[in-house]
Amino acid sequence: xxxxxxxxxxxxxxxxxxxxxxxxxxxxxxxxxxxxxxxxxxxxxxxxxxxxxxxxxxxxxxxxxxxxxxxxxxxxxxxxxxxxxxxxxxxxxxxxxxxxxxxxxxxxxxxxxxxxxxxxxxxxxxxxxxxxxxxxxxxxxxxxxxxxxxxxxxxxxxxxxxxxxxxxxxxxxxxxxxxxxxxxxxxxxxxxxxxxxxxxxxxxxxxxxxxxxxxxxxxxxxxxxxxxxxxxxxxxxxxxxxxxxxxxxxxxxxxxxxxxxxxxxxxxxxxxxxxxxxxxxxxxxxxxxxxxxxxxxxxxxxxxxxxxxxxxxxxxxxxxxxxxxxxxxxxxxxxxxxxxxxxxxxxxxxxxxxxxxxxxxxxxxxxxxxxxxxxxxxxxxxxxxxx
Amino acid sequence: xxxxxxxxxxxxxxxxxxxxxxxxxxxxxxxxxxxxxxxxxxxxxxxxxxxxxxxxxxxxxxxxxxxxxxxxxxxxxxxxxxxxxxxxxxxxxxxxxxxxxxxxxxxxxxxxxxxxxxxxxxxxxxxxxxxxxxxxxxxxxxxxxxxxxxxxxxxxxxxxxxxxxxxxxxxxxxxxxxxxxxxxxxxxxxxxxxxxxxxxxxxxxxxxxxxxxxxxxxxxxxxxxxxxxxxxxxxxxxxxxxxxxxxxxxxxxxxxxxxxxxxxxxxxxxxxxxxxxxxxxxxxxxxxxxxxxxxxxxxxxxxxxxxxxxxxxxxxxxxxxxxxxxxxxxxxxxxxxxxxxxxxxxxxxxxxxxxxxxxxxxxxxxxxxxxxxxxxxxxxxxxxxxx
Numbered sequence: 205x206x207x208x209x210x211x212x213x214x215x216x217x218x219x220x221x222x223x224x225x226x227x228x229x230x231x232x233x234x235x236x237x238x239x240x241x242x243x244x245x246x247x248x249x250x251x252x253x254x255x256x257x258x259x260x261x262x263x264x265x266x267x268x269x270x271x272x273x274x275x276x277x278x279x280x281x282x283x284x285x286x287x288x289x290x291x292x293x294x295x296x297x298x299x300x301x302x303x304x305x306x307x308x309x310x311x312x313x314x315x316x317x318x319x320x321x322x323x324x325x326x327x328x329x330x331x332x333x334x335x336x337x338x339x340x341x342x343x344x345x346x347x348x349x350x351x352x353x354x355x356x357x358x359x360x361x362x363x364x365x366x367x368x369x370x371x372x373x374x375x376x377x378x379x380x381x382x383x384x385x386x387x388x389x390x391x392x393x394x395x396x397x398x399x400x401x402x403x404x405x406x407x408x409x410x411x412x413x414x415x416x417x418x419x420x421x422x423x424x425x426x427x428x429x430x431x432x433x434x435x436x437x438x439x440x441x442x443x444x445x446x447x448x449x450x451x452x453x454x455x456x457x458x459x460x461x462x463x464x465x466x467x468x469x470x471x472x473x474x475x476x477x478x479x480x481x482x483x484x485x486x487x488x489x490x491x492x493x494x495x496x497x498x499x500x501x502x503x504x505x506x507x508x509x510x511x512x513x514x515x516x517x518x519x520x521x522x523x524x525x526x527x528x529x530x531x532x533x534x535x536x537x538x539x540x541x542x543x544x545x546x547x548x549x550x551x552x553x554x555x556x557x558x559x560x561x562x563x564x565x566x567x568x569x570x571x572x573x574x575x576x577x578x579x580x581x582x583x584x585x586x587x588x589x590x591x
Numbered sequence: 592x593x594x595x596x597x598x599x600x601x602x603x604x605x606x607x608x609x610x611x612x613x614x615x616x617x618x619x620x621x622x623x624x625x626x627x628x629x630x631x632x633x634x635x636x637x638x639x640x641x642x643x644x645x646x647x648x649x650x651x652x653x654x655x656x657x658x659x660x661x662x663x664x665x666x667x668x669x670x671x672x673x674x675x676x677x678x679x680x681x682x683x684x685x686x687x688x689x690x691x692x693x694x695x696x697x698x699x700x701x702x703x704x705x706x707x708x709x710x711x712x713x714x715x716x717x718x719x720x721x722x723x724x725x726x727x728x729x730x731x732x733x734x735x736x737x738x739x740x741x742x743x744x745x746x747x748x749x750x751x752x753x754x755x756x757x758x759x760x761x762x763x764x765x766x767x768x769x770x771x772x773x774x775x776x777x778x779x780x781x782x783x784x785x786x787x788x789x790x791x792x793x794x795x796x797x798x799x800x801x802x803x804x805x806x807x808x809x810x811x812x813x814x815x816x817x818x819x820x821x822x823x824x825x826x827x828x829x830x831x832x833x834x835x836x837x838x839x840x841x842x843x844x845x846x847x848x849x850x851x852x853x854x855x856x857x858x859x860x861x862x863x864x865x866x867x868x869x870x871x872x873x874x875x876x877x878x879x880x881x882x883x884x885x886x887x888x889x890x891x892x893x894x895x896x897x898x899x900x901x902x903x904x905x906x907x908x909x910x911x912x913x914x915x916x917x918x919x920x921x922x923x924x925x926x927x928x929x930x931x932x933x934x935x936x937x938x939x940x941x942x943x944x945x946x947x948x949x950x951x952x953x954x955x956x957x958x959x960x961x962x963x964x965x966x967x968x969x970x971x972x973x974x975x976x977x978x
Contacts, residue, residue, distance in 0.1 A: 433903025
């Protein structure tokens with residue numbers, strides 16, 4: 205290892221240490237940062253200067269023009285330079301969201317449209333138009349987009365969306381179909397929504413986020429980190445077996461949770477043409493709709509029992525259409541969890557509805573880029589210096 | 592932070608770096624260690640000297656008396672000083688095992704006895720006699736025992752065994768009942784057996800280890816680490832729901848895997864008084880025994896399908912009585928996995944029987960102490976200097 209390489213990697217680590225300390229505990233003065241990080245004051249001053257120049261940190265407090273760098277001045281994360289783009293393809297809409305480094309929303313747009321059975325090229329070209337609009341507005345605000353993440357409803361590995369039943373897609377390299385001037389990464393919607401809950405939700409660091417759509421996915425957060433399994437395919441709650449002799453499932457099995465509690469199963473059982481129609485029927489106390497929801501809730505309770513036993517869950521957050529159906533689902537789900545888990549675990553897990561609703565996935569997608577810059581700012585600084 | 596504290600923590604980290612490099616890539620000369628770790632040669636020499644003095648490393652190769660410390664001499668992990676004690680309470684036996692720092696077995700003993708319904712005090716006092724025998728022999732070999740881990744069949748948290756149905760125990764602080772001159776830690780048998788598989792098995796770093804006993808536990812290893820959940824209670828495969836309307840389970844639920852594939856369920860269905868009797872019946876082609884195993888295998892296949900979907904498993908290792916029953920179980924299990932997972936994952940996970948058999952838990956228990964010393968040798972060195 206050469207001295208230069210060693211110096212660079214130490215500098216990268218120290219940049220991360222300083223930026224992380226401000227991110228978690230800012231505003232902090234340079235002196236406080238030296239105390240917290242164990243670095244010398246002169247090293248801290250140099251690093252803070254570079255981070256301020258790159259637009260990742262900003263000085264705050266009593267600073268005035270010409271006073272920059274005064275030792276008593278505190279620094280905070282800056283929302284003025286770095287931005288990230290979150291994208292989502294849902295069955296009913298396309299969505300984009302731009303976050304700055306402080307997590308502030310700088311742009312958000314959503315186009316309602318039925319993506320069912322649409323060709324990937326067509327959907328991606330509409331998303332590209334929306335993303336381009338977001339990028340134009342972001343540049344106008346003086347922000348620089350560090351990267352983008354695209355959320356899709358289905359298992360993803362190595363940049364490939366293996367299957368998205370709600371869209372009728374199979375083996376689509378969705379991010380590669382976007383022509384954008386920034387790198388775009390593909391990931392599963394339930395995983396990203398779980399990260400959205402982690403970073404922008406109720407502040408819990410251990411929970412299981414369930415995304416109810418036509419498919420039912422889930423994201424497990426343990427001690428503030430997403431668990432996604434060996435190949436990134438964990439959380440396929442929709443194909444947990446509820447009753448082995450149950451209805452046939454599109455996966456080739458039978459009696460999977462999806463055949464009882466997936467959107468199509470619930471609409472069919474509730475005799476409703478759409479989710480809004482089902483909600484209206486539930487509101488007016490329609491017996492068929494109520495029975496459909498109760499049956500879906502009991503099936504969800506059985507599948508979640510298996511998940512709790514395997515994954516050791518104390519907290520379950522219901523998202524997607526389950527958020528809207530929560531008032532009618534939560535009772536049956538809780539009853540099953542209490543009956544099946546009370547003895548083993550003392551208390552069943554706490555159940556709640558996601559408060560982020562449909563925003564969770566784009567928040568998690570954009571948030572992932574923000575967290576990546578915070579965890580390793582050196583590449584961003586290097587690019588900023590080149591530009 | 593004072594200079595002295597900072598120096599100590601850097602020294603601790605460097606000791607770990609050097610010991611880890613030798614553990615993964617030894618034998619290594621001091622010069623090679625400096626190259627690999629990026630530390631200066633004089634720092635490496637000092638650290639290696641301390642590790643050799645403490646008995647964690649030994650010099651090898653062309654070294655002769657009086658030549659110690661010659662730069663060209665390589666060092667390896669030493670099996671001559673540090674040892675660890677693995678203990679197990681099983682329904683049919685008590686077991687102890689002593690490993691040295693290289694993973695070599697230095698002592699192993701097993702007492703067959705029926706622990707069903709025995710009082711904790713009585714069982715632990717017998718285990719204490721066995722452990723004392725192991726410690727005496729270990730001291731005679733010149734080894735120093737760094738710690739002990741006790742494996743029990745049931746969920747464990749904060750030093751408490753919540754329930755061990757095969758023993759009839761509830762809320763027992765099992766490790767505290769042992770009077771030994773070393774700290775004893777309590778953990779779940781399936782978790783420890785999974786670690787035994789990881790460290791002493793086929794060299795795989797991603798797998799799901801299933802321990803079939805009266806209860807059915809499991810341990811998930813992802814990228815070489817055990818996943819044990821937020822409270823350490825993950826892997827309760829026995830209470831994954833196979834059929835919601837199935838037989839009542841001791842957990843308060845019904846149709847859990849255990850009611851179909853737990854040892855008592857299989858023996859009852861196979862009309863056999865014991866596992867050896869069941870194996871004999873299977874060997875001679877007894878139809879009742881064969882049907883019992885096939886039914887258990889199908890139920891295990893359904894529960895494992897749910898586990899694969901939630902945890903993203905490519906490899907499943909069957910341990911406990913499932914190892915002995917493997918020739919009759921594996922067909923039905925594989926058929927269910929192929930039918931239910933082939934479509935979703937391309938290929939179903941690979942199924943195999945544990946090759947460690949009943950030794951997995953004590954290997955994992957003793958191995959955990961060895962890995963702890965390797966991951967952080969400083970406390971052991973400090974104790975060695977005090978003594």
